[in-house]
Amino acid sequence: MTTEIDISVDFAGVRLANPVMTASGTCGYADELADFMDMTALGGFITKSITLQPRKGNPTPRIVETDAGMLNAIGLANVGLERFIAEKLPVLDAMAIAVFVNVAGTTIDEYVAVTERLACEKAIAGFELNISCPNVKKGGITFGTEPAQIEEITRAVKAACEQKVLIVKLTPSVTDVAVTAKAALAGGADALSLVNTFTAMVIDTETRRPVLSNRTGGLSGPAIKPMAVYLVNRVYREVTKDAGVPILGLGGIRTATDAIEFILAGASAVAVGTASFVEPGCAVRIVDGIRNYCAKGNIEKLSELVGAVDRDETG
Amino acid sequence: MPDKRTAPSKGVFTATVLANRQTGDCFYKADLEFTDAGAKALATFQAGQFVQVDASDVSLPPEDTIPAHLRDVCKRKVLLRRPFSFADVTAEQDRTTAELLYCVLGPASVRMTTLERGDALSIVGPLGKGFWVPPEKDTALLVVGGMGAPPIRCLAQSLTAEHPEINAVAFVGARTAETLPFEGTLDEVSQQLGFWVPAFAKYGIPSVVVTDDGSVGSRALVTESLVQWLDQHEHRPEKTIIYACGPENMLSALARVAEKWNIDCQVSMERRMACGIGLCQSCAVECRVEGSQETVYKLCCQDGPVFDTREVIFKA
Numbered sequence: 123m124t125t126e127i128d129i130s131v132d133f134a135g136v137r138l139a140n141p142v143m144t145a146s147g148t149c150g151y152a153d154e155l156a157d158f159m160d161m162t163a164l165g166g167f168i169t170k171s172i173t174l175q176p177r178k179g180n181p182t183p184r185i186v187e188t189d190a191g192m193l194n195a196i197g198l199a200n201v202g203l204e205r206f207i208a209e210k211l212p213v214l215d216a217m218a219i220a221v222f223v224n225v226a227g228t229t230i231d232e233y234v235a236v237t238e239r240l241a242c243e244k245a246i247a248g249f250e251l252n253i254s255c256p257n258v259k260k261g262g263i264t265f266g267t268e269p270a271q272i273e274e275i276t277r278a279v280k281a282a283c284e285q286k287v288l289i290v291k292l293t294p295s296v297t298d299v300a301v302t303a304k305a306a307l308a309g310g311a312d313a314l315s316l317v318n319t320f321t322a323m324v325i326d327t328e329t330r331r332p333v334l335s336n337r338t339g340g341l342s343g344p345a346i347k348p349m350a351v352y353l354v355n356r357v358y359r360e361v362t363k364d365a366g367v368p369i370l371g372l373g374g375i376r377t378a379t380d381a382i383e384f385i386l387a388g389a390s391a392v393a394v395g396t397a398s399f400v401e402p403g404c405a406v407r408i409v410d411g412i413r414n415y416c417a418k419g420n421i422e423k424l425s426e427l428v429g430a431v432d433r434d435e436t437g
Numbered sequence: 438m439p440d441k442r443t444a445p446s447k448g449v450f451t452a453t454v455l456a457n458r459q460t461g462d463c464f465y466k467a468d469l470e471f472t473d474a475g476a477k478a479l480a481t482f483q484a485g486q487f488v489q490v491d492a493s494d495v496s497l498p499p500e501d502t503i504p505a506h507l508r509d510v511c512k513r514k515v516l517l518r519r520p521f522s523f524a525d526v527t528a529e530q531d532r533t534t535a536e537l538l539y540c541v542l543g544p545a546s547v548r549m550t551t552l553e554r555g556d557a558l559s560i561v562g563p564l565g566k567g568f569w570v571p572p573e574k575d576t577a578l579l580v581v582g583g584m585g586a587p588p589i590r591c592l593a594q595s596l597t598a599e600h601p602e603i604n605a606v607a608f609v610g611a612r613t614a615e616t617l618p619f620e621g622t623l624d625e626v627s628q629q630l631g632f633w634v635p636a637f638a639k640y641g642i643p644s645v646v647v648t649d650d651g652s653v654g655s656r657a658l659v660t661e662s663l664v665q666w667l668d669q670h671e672h673r674p675e676k677t678i679i680y681a682c683g684p685e686n687m688l689s690a691l692a693r694v695a696e697k698w699n700i701d702c703q704v705s706m707e708r709r710m711a712c713g714i715g716l717c718q719s720c721a722v723e724c725r726v727e728g729s730q731e732t733v734y735k736l737c738c739q740d741g742p743v744f745d746t747r748e749v750i751f752k753a
Contacts, residue, residue, distance in 0.1 A: 147717075147718075148716055148717065149716055150715055150716045150718075154714055154715040154716055154739075155714075155716070157446070157447055157448065157714075158448065158449065158714070170718075178732075178733065178734050179718065179721060179734055181721075181723075182708055182709065182719070182720070182721050182752070183709050183719075184709070184718070184719040184720075184721060185709050185710075185711050185717065185719040186709070187513070187515075187516055187517050188513070189513050189514060190514055190516060191516065192516060192517060192711060194711070194717065194719060196717070196718045196719060199718050199721070199734060343516055344516070396516075396711075398712070398716060399517060399518075399711040399712035399716060399717055400491065400493075400516065400517060400518055400712075401449070402449065402561065402712070402714060402716075403449065
């Protein structure tokens with residue numbers, strides 16, 4: 123091989139060594155995974171959702187397995203902002219990779235307060251705004267389905283973190299994700315992540331009741347991948363390509379081939395979620411696989427592939 | 438109480454199946470072998486810890502051999518690993534063997550019944566925190582409810598090896614004789630206590646067996662047999678400890694017994710879990726906070742699966 127393959131990514135101004143991140147809520151605060159993989163081999167790390175106050179989360183059962191997927195309704199259980207800063211941030215800082223903090227809340231003020239407090243931390247490259255959690259009664263997805271609200275919350279949070287990257291994570295549970303994507307961009311989003319889980323339900327036919335204590339949960343895993351690829355591609359074509367805003371693609375990725383699909387659809391980077399539950403070192407294996415794919419296809423720069431599904435074969 | 442448990446090295450390892458066979462109505466036993474790094478890691482396995490088994494690639498048995506009530510659910514592919522505690526772990530020079538006792542309950546365990554000698558099985562472990570022995574104990578009361586047998590058997594093994602100062606008695610409860618999670622026939626010998634269960638007898642531990650229908654042992658609940666023993670046998674509460682694994686209603690009943698008799702009690706809890714390593718936060722166990730009315734959710738996979746009953750708020 124004569125040339126070095128460049129799989130680094132410029133993600134809204136943040137340089138990632140490779141396009142693979144961990145999806146929020148599936149990789150804890152990073153210390154849990156350190157036994158299983160070299161965290162520094164990741165392109166980036168997204169924390170589980172942080173709220174202003176600690177949250178206990180929902181009663182159990184919180185998960186149920188489905189065909190090629192699982193439902194979760196954890197309810198944003200997290201240690202809260204202060205403990206996150208004291209206990210988790212030093213671990214993330216030491217990893218020396220791009221860290222994005224996923225921020226959640228029930229009011230715009232809460233989102234702003236968390237972001238404002240963390241915006242000065244040098245360990246943090248940016249934020250992922252969770253306005254699409256299907257499992258909390260107030261906030262979350264209620265912010266994520268109304269375009270006017272998306273724009274308002276994005277603008278308010280962006281004002282609190284001018285110097286950092288703001289990713290807005292969108293829910294697939296809307297009529298037209300291009301509309302909500304445009305609203306996030308209008309509010310000043312630097313990037314989008316697509317998609318969060320699909321709201322779903324499993325019923326126990328013995329008890330004739332929902333399996334999850336929360337009744338519904340978010341469907342993730344291989345089952346949602348083709349839908350997620352479609353939604354990434356739709357937003358890429360309709361919204362972000364012309365705006366020059368990168369997409370973080372996620373939903374059912376467990377192999378390098380899955381990741382490449384998202385990139386071809388228009389994602390600049392990808393995140394691995396549910397697959398890490400089964401194979402904790404999965405994300406790093408995907409990084410290697412992407413490099414091999416590029417080597418085999420004589421791709422010198424991974425960015426050539428972003429959105430390539432819609433490019434002219436001759437171009 | 439000082440909790441001296443440590444979290445030893447864990448990882449993803451490949452086990453080789455040495456044998457896999459049916460041992461009871463719906464019970465199977467798989468003997469696994471670990472070599473190299475897996476042998477080293479699993480050699481540190483503490484009774485009550487668990488491993489996550491990936492059965493997603495294991496093939497289903499012919500449909501007509503699948504229990505009728507599980508046929509529909511077996512149409513579903515398996516995605517997630519399943520947690521299992523080992524019943525016996527033996528570390529040798531360059532290999533560690535482990536006995537995986539499992540009950541056929543769903544699509545993953547139905548698949549596991551087709552495992553054959555030589556098959557490879559991916560395992561994440563050892564995970565969680567197991568049983569611990571507080572200082573000054575001289576009596577251990579081991580309580581098994583149904584499929585709660587594996588971690589308690591493993592504990593019997595380690596107590597025998599590491600705590601000769603402790604006398605143990607096992608209390609085993611099941612619905613019927615057929616659902617006793619042990620191999621071999623019960624030797625109805627002349628112990629004042631009742632029966633010898635071979636799995637405990639090999640460590641010199643006598644067992645009291647009870648069933649819901651009286652088909653073997655007395656017709657009683659295992660908690661009742663424990664209370665009867667406490668009534669009839671001299672013991673010093675501060676030197677006695679109850680260790681248990683079984684259905685949650687049994688564990689909560691034991692917690693009340695332990696409180697009344699002022700005896701330490703550790704139980705191995707069970708929750709639905711996706712990852713087993715603290716990522717998914719699904720295996721929450723509600724726990725008391727000392728000096729507060731508040732409660733917190735601890736994680737069964739990391740803070741447990743073994744808990745002191747004084748902290749747990751049981752669901753059943």
